[in-house]
Amino acid sequence: MKKKFSLLALVIFMLSIFTVGCASKNKADNSLEEIKNKGEFIVGLDDNLPPMGFRGENGQIVGFDIDLANEAAKRMGVKAVFKPVDWDGVVLSLNNKDIDVIWNGLTITEKRQKQIDFSKPYLENRQVLVVKSDSTIKNEKDLKDKVLGIQLGSSSEIALNSKPDVVKSLKEVRKFSNNTEALMDLKASRVDAVLVDEVVGRYYISKQPNVYKVLSEDLGKELYGVGIRKNDKTFKEELDKVLDEMKKDGTAAKISEKWFGENIVK
Known part of the structure; x- marks a missing residue:
């Protein structure tokens, strides 16, 4: 009797797993x-x-x-x-x-x-540093004691955090709700550089070629x-x-x- 009950319980258990699995699959x-x-x-x-x-x-x-x-x-x-x-x-x-x-x-x-x-x-992209056209910053080492702008919650923030030595060398990391605000502050010299997706940075430069420039060194490649x-x-x-x-x-x-x-x- 116990064997029959155990077998019946096992069958019910297996059917319940199958049903739940099918339901989950159908939902997906x-x-x-x-x-x-x-x-x-x-x-x-x-x-x-x-x-x-x-x-x-x-x-x-x-x-x-x-x-x-x-x-x-x-x-x-x-x-x-x-x-x-x-x-x-x-x-x-x-x-x-x-x-x-x-x-x-x-x-x-x-x-x-x-x-x-x-x-x-x-799409393949890079994280690049945008500076003003007359900036003396040439690479990430030149960011020492500088103010860097990034978009809050962006992949730029992730890329920056992957380089603790760079973060430590900065005077300040200023976070913005969007890249437009960050680049406006760069133009007004309220930040020294902006870390941004290359596709975004180059678009802005194409609109104002005499204001910004992109440094050749990147802080990491990524896929969209x-x-x-x-x-x-x-x-x-x-x-x-x-x-x-x-x-x-x-x-x-x-x-x-x-x-x-x-x-x-x-």
């Missing part, structure tokens, strides 16, 4: 279907990050990542809706389902990979990807497929040439 597999039913996916971004995503002259959000997201959404049969969020809390916004993706020059880091999933990398919730597997698979198609047929290259003057898509 519904992510693409949910997006299709909504007819849109919500993109969380910092709308002050030229040329990735920013406000144009008419107040609309434009940029390299904006064009990529719109094209990807079109191919998926939905539309992209852009929602500005606090960048320092953007991962929390994604996991709380306030947004569906983070698509805004998002660096793939080990810490973020523990919290969210990523699309395949689509689209941030996705860990359970949204089918949505990620479809997005990766669409991004691959855009690279193969030259659409991604055209978007890159529009914003950077060359194809830098990985």
